[in-house]
Amino acid sequence: MSTSHQAAREALGVRLRELRQDARLAQRRLAELAGWHEAKVSKIEHGKQTPSEEDIRAWCRLVGADEHVPDLIATVRNISSSYREWRREWRAGAHRRQQTIATQEAETRLFRIFEPFVIPGLLQTREYAAQRFRDNIAFHGTGGDVDTAVQARMDRQDVLRRGDRDRRFHMVMCEVALTIGLADDDVMAAQLDRLLTLSILPRLSLGIIPTRARHRRAPHTGFWVFDERLVLVDTAAAELAITQPREIAVYVQEFDSLASSAVYGAEARDLIAGAIRALRAS
Numbered sequence: 001m002s003t004s005h006q007a008a009r010e011a012l013g014v015r016l017r018e019l020r021q022d023a024r025l026a027q028r029r030l031a032e033l034a035g036w037h038e039a040k041v042s043k044i045e046h047g048k049q050t051p052s053e054e055d056i057r058a059w060c061r062l063v064g065a066d067e068h069v070p071d072l073i074a075t076v077r078n079i080s081s082s083y084r085e086w087r088r089e090w091r092a093g094a095h096r097r098q099q100t101i102a103t104q105e106a107e108t109r110l111f112r113i114f115e116p117f118v119i120p121g122l123l124q125t126r127e128y129a130a131q132r133f134r135d136n137i138a139f140h141g142t143g144g145d146v147d148t149a150v151q152a153r154m155d156r157q158d159v160l161r162r163g164d165r166d167r168r169f170h171m172v173m174c175e176v177a178l179t180i181g182l183a184d185d186d187v188m189a190a191q192l193d194r195l196l197t198l199s200i201l202p203r204l205s206l207g208i209i210p211t212r213a214r215h216r217r218a219p220h221t222g223f224w225v226f227d228e229r230l231v232l233v234d235t236a237a238a239e240l241a242i243t244q245p246r247e248i249a250v251y252v253q254e255f256d257s258l259a260s261s262a263v264y265g266a267e268a269r270d271l272i273a274g275a276i277r278a279l280r281a282s
Contacts, residue, residue: 008079010047015072016059017045023063034058050079094133095145098152104226105159112225112255113171117180119191120171122157123198128191129153131183160201172207172259174219178275185279192276199269207262208271217257225251 020030020041027045031038034055043049051059056072059065105111105122113120119128129150137144160169178192199206209215223233231242231251242248263271 006047008075009050012051012072012075012079013045013047015075016051019060019063019065019068020045023065025063030059030062033062051076053077094137094149095152098149098156101232102152102156102159104230104232105156108226109164109167110225110227111167111169111171112252113169113222114173114219114224114255114258115171115177115222116174116219117177118173118182118222119177119195120173121153122160122169123171123195124153125187125191125194126150126154127187128183131187135182160198160204165203168203168205169201170205170207170255170259172209172255172262174209175211175271175275178208178272179278185282189276189279192272192279195272196269196276199272205264206268207259207264208268209258209262210271213261213263215261217254217261219258223251223255225255228252 020027025033027041028038030036031041034041040049044051044055053073053076056076057069060069060072101121111122113122118132121129124132130146133144133146133149137146159167178195182188183191195206198204209219221234223231225231225248228245228248229243231240231248233240233242233251242251262268
């Protein structure tokens with residue numbers, strides 16, 4: 001969980017504790033009146049649990065602070081939007097997430113994208129994308145609209161060629177992304193061929209970190225930096241949306257460090273071509 005997300009929960013907990021104390025209600029009494037376990041009040045006040053909107057309404061009603069409901073609910077919604085659980089996202093429809101990202105991309109002029117193991121979505125073939133969606137849907141145990149999700153991802157790729165001429169893409173991936181078995185060999189070979197084609201786009205700087213390169217930072221998880229205003233970070237359970245400038249600066253620094261270990265241009269294409277040869281020889 002990001003620092004900004006946790007800090008927001010803790011600040012909300014402090015505000016709710018102040019309202020309870022102003023009403024001279026003990027934690028146990030508030031829990032009794034609300035029909036909750038006593039531990040729930042403590043967890044909320046210490047930032048260990050995000051209250052639901054209904055929790056906020058009940059809390060304010062019981063402490064006589066109904067006038068604070070709109071502001072507190074707005075705070076909860078902001079916290080929830082910064083932490084998107086994958087299971088919930090997939091259940092809502094994989095294509096919806098693609099459309100949401102497309103909105104962010106349309107507003108972005110400088111993309112800094114790092115993926116340690118996966119080809120970035122903006123560079124994926126239709127078949128590679130379909131495999132990734134199928135695997136993720138199966139992992140999270142949700143229904144899946146694979147075809148519409150794939151089409152939405154393909155539509156997003158228009159951003160590579162259209163729009164502001166000043167729009168730039170700096171993408172970095174680890175060499176293992178070229179060889180890891182996330183797709184069948186024929187799908188992977190076609191994906192690598194596409195990488196070679198896209199690598200010469202004038203607005204794309206494609207870097208690959210060789211496995212034996214001197215890594216100044218250990219790769220952890222993929223993240224996308226949209227200008228200086230937003231970072232999206234993938235975890236196993238959720239996507240974090242980071243908007244706090246101090247934290248964004250850390251990810252920019254992380255990206256620059258990883259990018260400094262990458263090779264570009266002809267050297268990057270040599271790594272891709274070598275991965276294609278290895279696939280076709282197997």
